[in-house]
Amino acid sequence: MVKKFDHVALAVRSSGETLAVLSRLFGFETVEIRSDPEAGFRSTLISKGDVRLELLEPDGVQGMVQRFLEKRGEGMHHISLQVTDLDEEMARLKAMGVQFLSEAPAIIDGAKVIFIHPRSAGGLLFELTQRQ
Secondary structure: OEEEEEEEEEEOOOHHHHHHHHHHHHOOEEEEEEEEOOOOEEEEEEEEOOEEEEEEEEOOOOOHHHHHHHHHOOEEEEEEEEEOOHHHHHHHHHHOOOOEOOOOOEEEOOEEEEEEOHHHOOOOOEEEEEOO
């Protein structure tokens, strides 16, 4: 069952510039910075109160974020929904014919996550997250 929004991820050319704007306008602060050199991007998690955004910035020329920016420009990359039981939610969605980008969830910073293929969600990319 979906509990709440976990975060909204934005593809940006410069997380530093975007953070400066969002900090000035709304008071967002950096919570965590992660780098994934294999995938070619850096993730900066920022928050203001209960609102969390993830800034995805290319860390090279060949990664998924760079391809996204070239095709679509800066903007929303995905929406992350927090669920109570990821395995149960996946089984429910699979029974409805929903496709995922991978066969099994990944563990990222202690959370189980999986992405729903955009073909199964009206062209939007959704991430399902189960936090411990």
